[in-house]
Amino acid sequence: MMMSRADYRTGVKPVWCRGCGNFGLLSTLTRKLFPGLGIPKHKALVVSGIGCSSRIPAYIDTYGFNSIHGRAVTIAQGAKLARPELTVVVIGGDGDFFSIGAGHLPHAVRRNLDITCIMVNNFVYALTKGQTSPTTPHLKRGEGAFLSRQFYPPVDPLLDMLSYSVSTRASFIAQGIATDTAQLGWLLEEAVRHKGFSFVSVLTPCVTFDPPELFDTIREKARYLREGEVVELPESSPDTPWVHDPQNIGLALRLAEVSLMEEPLLGVFFKGGGGMTDAGLSAG
Amino acid sequence: MMMSRADYRTGVKPVWCRGCGNFGLLSTLTRKLFPGLGIPKHKALVVSGIGCSSRIPAYIDTYGFNSIHGRAVTIAQGAKLARPELTVVVIGGDGDFFSIGAGHLPHAVRRNLDITCIMVNNFVYALTKGQTSPTTPHLKRGEGAFLSRQFYPPVDPLLDMLSYSVSTRASFIAQGIATDTAQLGWLLEEAVRHKGFSFVSVLTPCVTFDPPELFDTIREKARYLREGEVVELPESSPDTPWVHDPQNIGLALRLAEVSLMEEPLLGVFFKGGGGMTDAGLSAG
Amino acid sequence: MASSSVTVGVAGSGGDGVVALGSLLQRLAAWQGYFSHMLRFYGPQIRGGATAVRLSLDAEGVSLPKDSPDILVCFDWEKYLEVDREVPLAPETVVLYEKAPPSGLRLPKKSFEVDFSEASRQATGSDHNKNVVALGLVKRLLGLCGDRASEAIQTDEGLHLLKQNVAVLEAGELLLAGHSFAGLELCPAQDRSVKVVLHGNAAVAQGALRAGCRAFFGYPITPASEIMQEMQDKLPRLDGVFVQAEDEIAVMGLALGASIAGLKAMTATSGPGLDLMTEMMGLASAAEVPMVIVDVQRCGPSTGIPSKAEQSDLNHAIYGGHGEAPRVVMAPYDVPGCYRLLVEAINIAQRFQTLVIVLSDQWLGQGFVAVNDAFLKQDYPLEELKRPGGEETGDYRRYLMTDDFISPMAVAGEEGLTYQMTGLNHNEKGWPAFDFETNQQMHRKRYSKLMPLCGRDGLVEVFGNENCGRGILTWGSSAQIVLETVRWLGLQDEVKVCVPQLIHPLPERVERFVKSTDKLLVVEMNYSGQFYRYLRAQMDMPRKTELYARAGGRLFSRKELSGPVTEVAR
Amino acid sequence: MASSSVTVGVAGSGGDGVVALGSLLQRLAAWQGYFSHMLRFYGPQIRGGATAVRLSLDAEGVSLPKDSPDILVCFDWEKYLEVDREVPLAPETVVLYEKAPPSGLRLPKKSFEVDFSEASRQATGSDHNKNVVALGLVKRLLGLCGDRASEAIQTDEGLHLLKQNVAVLEAGELLLAGHSFAGLELCPAQDRSVKVVLHGNAAVAQGALRAGCRAFFGYPITPASEIMQEMQDKLPRLDGVFVQAEDEIAVMGLALGASIAGLKAMTATSGPGLDLMTEMMGLASAAEVPMVIVDVQRCGPSTGIPSKAEQSDLNHAIYGGHGEAPRVVMAPYDVPGCYRLLVEAINIAQRFQTLVIVLSDQWLGQGFVAVNDAFLKQDYPLEELKRPGGEETGDYRRYLMTDDFISPMAVAGEEGLTYQMTGLNHNEKGWPAFDFETNQQMHRKRYSKLMPLCGRDGLVEVFGNENCGRGILTWGSSAQIVLETVRWLGLQDEVKVCVPQLIHPLPERVERFVKSTDKLLVVEMNYSGQFYRYLRAQMDMPRKTELYARAGGRLFSRKELSGPVTEVAR
Ligand SMILES: Cc1ncc(C[n+]2csc(CCOP(=O)(O)OP(=O)(O)O)c2C)c(N)n1
Ligand SMILES: Cc1ncc(C[n+]2csc(CCOP(=O)(O)OP(=O)(O)O)c2C)c(N)n1
Ligand code: SF4
Ligand code: SF4
């Protein structure tokens, strides 16, 4: 059965602000990812948490569950175990994944089920009107123009996901940007194709609560990672550049140490070997 | 006021099994750490979660709180913020810290308050009678002699703590063993002295639920890390040995990648620079 | 003939400055001594969608906005239709609208198309200030031209937008000059003192600070975040502790930690966050750690409707959590009450070493009122922990059985008084105990210590004719509408109304009230009648007891309640 | 004269093989057709501390161990004194002890010092098997020499320890040969079929599997872990899904995920874990996802006494969680009931697309009984989801309002029926809706769909003379002791006993029972009388209603209950 792009949208009108980066993700999913991989809509399940980004399931005509804050990845795993033939996609915000939901991630990584997590990183708690999130860039009070309420350093989602993956060597970790839907579409396809747990961080502007400088900076400093090509490091880096090899977790750890605010890297950070079979879990 | 060692014990008899590694930790605290640093007992607060190890506050005559499973580190931070002059020590099991409590750790690291966490890693849920914990070594069913119910790879506490610390560069991370109370005492003193968040993993035998081979292996393969000396890597390692420098987080990340079951490293993995002032938090 | 109370509605999209218009009007009027109450409504859009306010201005006291506004300013009919249930038109409503209404919509007689944008453009070159134009017009219609307006505009931070736009305001005042708007003019305010403008969430935060709260931990959640915001702004200057934590479990852990180390600690959240606090609530109760949680209720279950009020967390507040973990449950019913009750809550938490849950709700929390500032200036006695006397040294028993079941409490850091707490069943020393006798004894201690609260008559208010046998029992913000409805129907002598602000443990005064009635009505905004069932579980109710309860999502109106209220008074 | 029921106690330290002795005796007797019930007690030590069992063997049916044992085997008096309240001595108790008692302790007349260790050494060279020696002696005293003993020892996995130790057993049988122990001998079992030995936790797991549960997610917690253990052992062979998760929040998330994808899913926990599940419980209720939670209750609040029973989680089961999230609450009262009720629970969860909470407790869950295996062999009709009919394609409405308020449910993966769930208030399509009308309608749907359960008379048992006006209402495992006490006092004709296994929503049969009494006693093991208050909240109770309630930590005894039971029957 062929699916047209329109097939993947419900009749529900998004509640997002005009210009919100979430529109980019929505169209990447409904126009690229699902039709591109030819996934029939009943074979996909989109699970989200709570946040602006997490409103997305109502707009996608696959099975969907806009669940509760921080727990989407647990629900997704349960569904995948029960029906391995489903393509399971988890969508949530930076708060969802790395604040209230942070405790579920190391365990999801080691279970290594074949699900794909998409973290909509807009560096802010948007739905609740602009509080700092765990990824809000760290600036001392008054030091910078924006987000000055953040007093402790941000968590580093990519580094954390990589460190969780050291034992399994089996995850897929990537970063895209909502404003480049072409690359994002490709990254998401790779992530879904990867047999095992995948995590994609999507840098996403929140036009209402992010200071515009934040995303301007990100877009300006962003560099693409390409397999087999030399990694462009920021000038401040003391490291000697190396050839990007997403199979090498040691190099991936070094990549993840590059500060996002100095140089946001877009591409596949790490792609491990195949995971355990899903059956492993129930054979317990 | 001088404190004798006996001053730090309450009249409560430990409920632990004869031979349990927790006795080693208890005596390290009451005979070495507190008297060694000359901390008056009313100036110390020991907060624990739930588990065999977490029973410890009732045995130590400082302020103590045997709280609930996985949350001790949150209570400890609240108390430290309220009374910065307290020496605050958190004690919990591997389940406490890295299963149910895992979500609190990245945030404790970035807040970087001056508290000391002691994870009693006995590789098992002991109090609940022997279930696998997140640190239980990974063996496929039937592959090894012990703990064969563990189907997914263990989390790696030291690597995780280090990766959380990359942004702050300010934590103290070490590993000791309950059977060497001399080194353990020194490590804990260093940890408490460190101005900022400290995490000490203590390899601890559970004589009731661990297969004896597990701890025999650990003791046999353990190697001490000493600043300025060359790190002894396991034979399987492709790395060229380097001189141990706990100030270097890149080296610390490499150290943490050495598999615990191949070569448990004992010593200070990382010791970052001073943290933010505690005041930073309330200045928010 | 001037009115003592006028209700103004405004509708449009977020970008039209709807809420700003309401706020400015409220503040301007407050400077003239008017009381007011503003309700805000939003459509589903996250930002910039349909928005409305309904605002009462009153010369005599705070009153609720009428069900339909006397004046409606409408910037955008399409958006209006998304929120029309919240600002419905009555035949008498004076409508001031910018663009022609859709064909299907029949407007009241006194409807006027006014080009606010054009007036703004004429005054400033941009239509950004069309809301200020409308404000000018409404101001004139209401006769709000008191001598303090220019002083207000010069000095009030909240009015600084007007400072640069006096010309725009004046342009607005000149519109529709040829028409007469009899009956919209407000009587002079009875008491000309400047009113303070704030919402329940701000009052909660300020009350807590007044009571000496110096540690706040929070996690963002609608509709409670403003409390966290206020604390984040104010605590640092008071040398207090503030952390936005990683989740609500951590929030409670941090707060318990601060409390055992001697700070008066609290948090605020809404339903989903309260759920996550459940296990910690039990720990606070078991270990007898003072703690205050404010729950700003929204529609449940689960995520429900985050931006709308409901009174459906009462069950969880009273009964939530495994085992038996006694706690105190309180509920303010108006904005000054939010302030006063937080002082009470912090006091009670300290005095009784207990968990106190304060139930507010979205409309109480987020609705701005202009009120007399007497409650801010009042003297409030503060309570502190019952302290060890000094003779304990060496054998300090943290959970000593005393006559009033409250044990002297030392806080971490005090010399000579070290002790160990635990959520395990424990003896007087705080050491684990696994026998039935200790378990029963400690349950008795934790329950009995709270019993004196039942005698706190001051925490229960009774309105109306105490001698009549017809009664209404209600709680929280619903009380405001019940009281207004009784007044509106002129039934003050026919029916009395009891509003407990202490709900659990149940005050004796509530029991006496119930016993003194032969016909009773219970009103609350939840589906299952939680308060009603809670009362039934505690005492016998008159045979003729009726319950009026329904889910949230829309405020009660006078019209809605007049049926049941008339019935009980009959 | 042989007895139809004998109670045996054993005490010592963990290393003495106390529990093993009890288990072996229970199994041996089960092969002879005897019913039995074993209670286990531990001191505070994590392992190897004081341990005791009290075990009834009965020729006619399962009965509770008597308050004091008829025979006590004591390996260690010091340890005995840590648990003496659980195995108290009566003047008639026959005591078989190894070492001389401490000077203060006065032993009953028929006390015998027996050197079990020596006998073990003589038979095997080591004193490791002293418990088997004691077993031999007890076996003789009870006259347990049926023809099936050797078959049992050869074939029963649970008796393999005896296989290598037949000589030791026989050595024990020869001890104290010169003494007569009249009255200890058991009558022949009435029904000689071999009894099945299991505890409530095993019965729960097996019942769930029988009902088609194929997904279990758990997190270790005392006293529920055995359910997880059993599921971990059995599910893989049934192609089911099992995960030990990182915490109880994840447990519920995993289970909801499996449920929406079409598996019958469940979990089991105890108080602290149930607290953590609160938010997810609300989600299950709001999104109408079938789910079963078994809560094996222990003493609360907080960590409380993890190893001892209490019935104090009822409030949370019924009322826990913000907003209004209807669910079903059930409680078995005996081990076969655990099995049957899990079949019911899984059925109800599927049929009504609801959350079901099953309340067991520590002694029901961990106490081994030997019972007839009829409940295992019975036929149980299984229920499945109400399915979409096929005509919906294109406009499938997941939350369609139907006559019975239950909407046909598709599961993720089915073609043509995609839909979107949410914990937000939602319309029939499952799409977010923020208006009052939908909120009220969906509350009505979720509450009303469960109402037919109130008519399920089969889920309420009434014992005794239905026509008398004196009644006792009790629930859960307390029912066993209430029933035994009534029998013991010979009051079966004076008082009737009602035991609802469905507790919420409240069955009509309970209401009828209450209405048919003029004097009522409610018995439950918690401090505040949760069930009693729940009943009061729902209906009028007789003026003469008494509550007997206290905290847990010790089982009710016949003696303890005989006062209130006699009083209500009078
Ligand atoms: C338990 C709980 N706590 C708090 C909230 C309130 N809340 C809703 S969304 C959100 C965070 C939103 O931030 P993020 O996850 O980054 O998503 P975004 O809106 O930025 O896409 C919070 C705290 C909630 N719904 N549930
Ligand atoms: C919320 C909650 N879930 C489960 C438990 C049961 N429980 C008690 S201790 C424990 C884990 C013990 O393992 P660990 O933390 O490694 O400590 P150890 O006993 O090994 O020292 C668990 C799951 C609990 N007390 N609370
Ligand atoms: S607030 Fe930000 S994230 Fe939310 S919809 Fe608007 S732009 Fe998007
Ligand atoms: S079970 Fe293990 S960890 Fe617990 S007290 Fe015994 S030896 Fe120690």
Ligand SMILES: [Mg+2]
């Ligand atoms: Mg965000």
Ligand SMILES: [Mg+2]
């Ligand atoms: Mg452990």
